Structure formats: structure tokens, C-alpha cells
Amino acid sequence: METYLSSVKNSCHLLKLFLDSPKELGVTDLSKRLGLSKGAVHKLLITLESEGLIRQNPANKQYALGYTLLELGNKVLKDHNMVEFARPHMHRLASATKELVCLCVIDGTDAIYVDKIDSQYPIRFDIEVYRRFPLYATSASRSILAYQAESFIDGVLSEELRTFTQHSLKNPSDVKNRLTQIREKGYEMSSNLRNVGVTGIAAPIFDAAGQVIASISTIGPTDRMVPAQEDWIAAVLDTTRTISLGLGFKSSN
Amino acid sequence: METYLSSVKNSCHLLKLFLDSPKELGVTDLSKRLGLSKGAVHKLLITLESEGLIRQNPANKQYALGYTLLELGNKVLKDHNMVEFARPHMHRLASATKELVCLCVIDGTDAIYVDKIDSQYPIRFDIEVYRRFPLYATSASRSILAYQAESFIDGVLSEELRTFTQHSLKNPSDVKNRLTQIREKGYEMSSNLRNVGVTGIAAPIFDAAGQVIASISTIGPTDRMVPAQEDWIAAVLDTTRTISLGLGFKSSN
DNA sequence: TACAACGTTCACTTATAGTGAACAAGTGGT
DNA sequence: ACCACTTGTTCACTATAAGTGAACGTTGTA
Structure with missing residues (x-):
């Protein structure tokens, strides 16, 4: 049986939401689109941010994709x-x-x-x-x-x-x-x-x-x-x- | 207090392991490097694979970074x-x-x-x-x-x-x-x-x-x-x- | 000045993440 | 051709952490 890790799946969905969205998204917006509570989304975001996959704009507190994704994407191409x-x-x-x-x-x-x-x-x-x-x-x-x-x-x-x-x-x-x-x-x-x-x-x-x-x-x-x-x-x-x-x-x- | 989602953090660590590694890595190798059980790593991998961030080589069963990371990395650059x-x-x-x-x-x-x-x-x-x-x-x-x-x-x-x-x-x-x-x-x-x-x-x-x-x-x-x-x-x-x-x-x- | 919307925090409880051993499949050596 | 070793995969179990929903503090606007 295939049993997936829910929080990992959520984090992937979160990242992919940015693909068809403007550069920056807010917690409330993301929580609505993901169908998760704001608290849960916030935890996802700060975790991903600590790893560089997400980064927060200090000016408006909104979130965007991080540079680590650039590193990973480039590795895909190199391989x-x-x-x-x-x-x-x-x-x-x-x-x-x-x-x-x-x-x-x-x-x-x-x-x-x-x-x-x-x-x-x-x-x-x-x-x-x-x-x-x-x-x-x-x-x-x-x-x-x-x-x-x-x-x-x-x-x-x-x-x-x-x-x-x-x-x-x-x-x-x-x-x-x-x-x-x-x-x-x-x-x-x-x-x-x-x-x-x-x-x-x-x-x-x-x-x-x-x-x-x-x-x-x-x-x-x-x-x-x-x-x-x-x-x-x-x-x-x-x-x-x-x-x-x-x-x-x-x-x- | 900053309390991170452990499985999300693990999945990020897993992805980053590929940056300084050859194209493909095995479950056993990954579990040693991450300090997690093989079962846990396997669950991480099939979850990430279902989202396209990881893909498995059917020939040798080993895992590599997936094309979705290419999409995400490219979005970072576009933004x-x-x-x-x-x-x-x-x-x-x-x-x-x-x-x-x-x-x-x-x-x-x-x-x-x-x-x-x-x-x-x-x-x-x-x-x-x-x-x-x-x-x-x-x-x-x-x-x-x-x-x-x-x-x-x-x-x-x-x-x-x-x-x-x-x-x-x-x-x-x-x-x-x-x-x-x-x-x-x-x-x-x-x-x-x-x-x-x-x-x-x-x-x-x-x-x-x-x-x-x-x-x-x-x-x-x-x-x-x-x-x-x-x-x-x-x-x-x-x-x-x-x-x-x-x-x-x-x-x- | 008051309101509304936002990101952030917190205590709680259920669902689940991670364990460790057993399994099946395949590889390589003798 | 066989055995032994290693691989990826599965599973039952339990401690743990994921997700909730309400409350908080801040920001910008009417």
C-alpha cells in the first residue's frame, strides 16, 4: 500500500501553487488554496524557509520561492x-x-x-x-x-x-x-x-x-x-x- | 517559538543531498546520510515522487531529482x-x-x-x-x-x-x-x-x-x-x- | 479613530511519522 | 549454478508531531 507523508505532500502542493501565481503569495491566500489552516501553512512556510526553498519578503511579509530551488533545478539539468x-x-x-x-x-x-x-x-x-x-x-x-x-x-x-x-x-x-x-x-x-x-x-x-x-x-x-x-x-x-x-x-x- | 515540521525538513535535506552527489542515490545510502530508517526514507521518496520532485530509475530502482524541480527553479529565475x-x-x-x-x-x-x-x-x-x-x-x-x-x-x-x-x-x-x-x-x-x-x-x-x-x-x-x-x-x-x-x-x- | 485584513502564536487532540524487523528481488563472487 | 550479501519494499506498532481553530498583535485603510 502506498501511504504518503501528508505534510510533505502539502509542502509540494504549496511550492507548486507558485508556478501559476505571481511572484509572492500570502499565508491567508495559500491556506485557502491548499485547504489548510493558516497555522499549518505558516509552519510549512517557516520550515521551507529555513531550508531556503521559500523566502519571505521582509517588506510585505509575503512569501516567494527560494534560491535553493534554483540550485536543485540546475542539478536536474546537469544530470x-x-x-x-x-x-x-x-x-x-x-x-x-x-x-x-x-x-x-x-x-x-x-x-x-x-x-x-x-x-x-x-x-x-x-x-x-x-x-x-x-x-x-x-x-x-x-x-x-x-x-x-x-x-x-x-x-x-x-x-x-x-x-x-x-x-x-x-x-x-x-x-x-x-x-x-x-x-x-x-x-x-x-x-x-x-x-x-x-x-x-x-x-x-x-x-x-x-x-x-x-x-x-x-x-x-x-x-x-x-x-x-x-x-x-x-x-x-x-x-x-x-x-x-x-x-x-x-x-x- | 519556531517549531518546524520534521518530515518536511527531512524531505528538504533529502533533496539537497543530491546537490553534491552523483545523479542517482539509493534508499540505503540516503537513510545513512539522513540518519533515518530505510522505511522512513522510502516513504519520503514515494511521496516526493508522486509530486514529481523525485523520480525513480526503473532499471536500477535508484532515485534522482525530478523535473518538477526544473519547473520550480525556472520560476525563481522568471520572478x-x-x-x-x-x-x-x-x-x-x-x-x-x-x-x-x-x-x-x-x-x-x-x-x-x-x-x-x-x-x-x-x-x-x-x-x-x-x-x-x-x-x-x-x-x-x-x-x-x-x-x-x-x-x-x-x-x-x-x-x-x-x-x-x-x-x-x-x-x-x-x-x-x-x-x-x-x-x-x-x-x-x-x-x-x-x-x-x-x-x-x-x-x-x-x-x-x-x-x-x-x-x-x-x-x-x-x-x-x-x-x-x-x-x-x-x-x-x-x-x-x-x-x-x-x-x-x-x-x- | 476605528475597522478590517494580515501574519503569527498557542494549547489541544487526533492522525501520522518514524522505527525496526521481516520480506522479496537481484547482484556478484566462487 | 549455487550461495551469500545487498538492495528496495512492506508492515504492525507507538511515541510524536501534524493540523485545528481561536486569539493575538500589527499594519494599512476608510
Whole structure:
């Protein structure tokens, strides 16, 4: 049986509340959002503050995330072998397409962009790195989702699907059709699903165990992407194939 | 009275253990280092894992820091107004000196570099950002320490001083002499104290309340820094003065 | 000047955090 | 191929600390 430590879980929830909030939050506000008493939240805060994960603004007594989280977050990145390994290959792809190139990884039931190389065009599309989003949301993440276990996919798609544009995939069967196409073609090219006027081309990265744990994508304005699509699809597939082989993946056919 | 939540404190200690360790750690190892039973550590780990702050490698069952810490650390940086505000001024300084330019802030009894602009020379000195170090250790941090309350300074210097080179300041009185000089001159230039052959020039940034909460420094090989020292000292002082005024600091004389 | 909202403190009680031993699974050595 | 050791995991138990809710002191505003 999995029995969690309540106060630790509360402290995690508290920290995450800051992700979608302004810089500083007060005790009362936090206690309402967490559903805990003010006293309990205050104890959480002074404990986290003593460890540097939270810091209090002396001027207005409000609380904010502390610098120790910066240290810990940076350690995550330093430990991430994939970022280091993929970077030169991403650079090669970026110099070919001149568009945004992204490295996306799976974490639990979410996806995260852990690295990117910016487009060289003055008019360019940009993404936010280091921020969770649903696996069904973008080409990059769907390219990973497509190769997960059926039961896992169903689990991800069982919750209410968030939509980002009016063209976003609204129901599970639409997503599953896309995933099937990805498995057939080995990549996905999609437009307007996450951002209107934006097209992405993505393909999966396989590790030595044959698992898909990341993807490479190149993303840009649709009117630049479509004319070059054949070249960029080949370039993305070449990049992911090279990285996969470098990770020890043995292609079966 | 300050009564901390023990399990929250334990979870923080656990996370910080990873900072000076390899990527992955085991339950037994962690329990020894934390002085807790294996069962307790396991409960901590599965709780933190359920929140994404920790993740377990399925292959070897060992644990590592999770991606949620990346999200949280990035939010700290996004919320940090100083970084954004100082950046253009740092760029101006960097294009003048062509050496490494750093933004250092104080956090508790430690200092952290929260931003840097790399040197343009092929032979260059580099620092590690987002990582705590003692306030007495570098020009950048001493420039901040010098303007803190006397009692605070004594507190910082009351612990055993870490040394980094054979030239490092070894006892509190040496540090306090330096701090006095900083207050007299308004900047510090030092060589070999943190890295042999390396010279730094640093000056404090004052906020609207007259508090020193950050510093700007330029750092490089001693043989390039010494010949240009007068120009670079003036440039650093000009930079910090501009930033301080921009923050609302009213110089008293 | 009075009110309202805030962060902080405190005594209390129930829920739970941490223990230590037993368990299952895997590794490495002989 | 076997054994012995170490690993991560589970569990019942009890002392302990987590969370409550009301009261306090302070701050800024009407």
C-alpha cells in the first residue's frame, strides 16, 4: 500500500501553487488554496524557509520561492545526459532548417521541453522550456506518447482533454488516430493544433531498451514550413535516427 | 517559538543531498546520510515522487531529482526582477571589458551568481551559476557582505572559513579588513583568493531602501585585468551606480 | 479613530511519522 | 549454478508531531 507523508505532500502542493501565481503569495491566500489552516501553512512556510526553498519578503511579509530551488533545478539539468548528448545533433538540424528545434521528454503523464535552439529568422516561433504540458498537446509530445503502452495512453486520454486553439484535438479517438499515423510513418507533422499558424515536425528518440523517452521537433510559421516539409521531415528523421543509434538503440529492420 | 515540521525538513535535506552527489542515490545510502530508517526514507521518496520532485530509475530502482524541480527553479529565475533589470547594463559592461561579467545576490548567509555574460576571449575564466557559496569567498560576494549589519557579518565569519587556494583569506580579521577597504573605496579588486591567476573587480548594488542586495563583477585572467584595472574599475562602478539609481537608490552625497 | 485584513502564536487532540524487523528481488563472487 | 550479501519494499506498532481553530498583535485603510 502506498501511504504518503501528508505534510510533505502539502509542502509540494504549496511550492507548486507558485508556478501559476505571481511572484509572492500570502499565508491567508495559500491556506485557502491548499485547504489548510493558516497555522499549518505558516509552519510549512517557516520550515521551507529555513531550508531556503521559500523566502519571505521582509517588506510585505509575503512569501516567494527560494534560491535553493534554483540550485536543485540546475542539478536536474546537469544530470540530464540526453540534453548534453542531443545538443550537437540539434545544432546540425537547426542550421539546416533555421527554425526552432526542440528536445522534448516524457515525465509521468506530462511532457517537458528540456532544451531548444532558437530560430534564426527575425519572425520566429518560440516555446517555453522547463514547463509541463499534456502529452497529447503537441507533435513533439505525441511522438513520444505514440510509443507508450496502450494502457498508459488510455490513462492519459481518460481525463478531460485541454484545448489550446479551436483546431486542437478534442476527443480521445482523434488523438489515437494521430498516434496510429505516427507509428506508421515514424513522425508527425501538424499545424494549428497548439498554436494557430504554426506547424511542427516531430519524431521519436529510442533508447537502448527500445523505449521512446524523448523526441526532436522543428517548429515554425506554417507558410515557411509547408514548402520545405519534405526536406525537414527527412532532416528530423535523420537527426532522431542518429541520436537513437548513439544511445544504443538497435533498429529491428 | 519556531517549531518546524520534521518530515518536511527531512524531505528538504533529502533533496539537497543530491546537490553534491552523483545523479542517482539509493534508499540505503540516503537513510545513512539522513540518519533515518530505510522505511522512513522510502516513504519520503514515494511521496516526493508522486509530486514529481523525485523520480525513480526503473532499471536500477535508484532515485534522482525530478523535473518538477526544473519547473520550480525556472520560476525563481522568471520572478527575479533584478536579473531582467540588470541584464542590459551587464551587456554594456561586458562589451567594454570583454571579460566575464557576473550578477551576484545574497541569500541568507550565502551568495549565488544568478546571471553571467561570458568573456569574448578564447582563453577565459568561467564560474558556476545558481550554486551557493560563502559570502566571504569572492570579490562579488564580499562587496555585498561589506554593507550588511555588523552582527550579521560576525555571524557569517564565526564559522570555520573555507579556503579555495593557498592565498584564500584564512581568518575573520583578514576578511574584515577587506570589508573595511570595500566600504572606503566602494569596490574591491582581488587576485588569487578564489582561483589562482584570476582577478575580479566587484562593486555593490544598492536598492531603494539603501540596502545592498547584489553586486556586479568582472572577472578574468590577472595578466589581462591588471593593465586595464583603472578603466575596468571605473566601468564597474559606473554600471553599479546606474543600476542602483534605476532601482530607486538615492545617493546621500 | 476605528475597522478590517494580515501574519503569527498557542494549547489541544487526533492522525501520522518514524522505527525496526521481516520480506522479496537481484547482484556478484566462487 | 549455487550461495551469500545487498538492495528496495512492506508492515504492525507507538511515541510524536501534524493540523485545528481561536486569539493575538500589527499594519494599512476608510
